[in-house]
Amino acid sequence: MGSTSVAGLAAKPTVDILLEIKDGYDADEMIGLLQNNGWILMARDEGTKDALDFNKGYTPKGFAQKV
DSSP, rough: GGGGSSSSSOOOOOOOOOOOOTTOOOOHHHHHHHHHHOOOOOOOOOSSSOOEEESSSSETTOSSSSO
């Protein structure tokens, strides 16, 4: 996923993680758990499936000092 999946492309020093959770989870509880561990909620789509986009080391204003 991301630049590390493109053959021959130098990757950024960033690890991309995709976490999928089965239906029925408590989105607000998930948000709290991840935010308490340093993740930033960048976007939330409360459509058919509650999609949450978190980042760590990247903020709405760009890269943090330490990614």
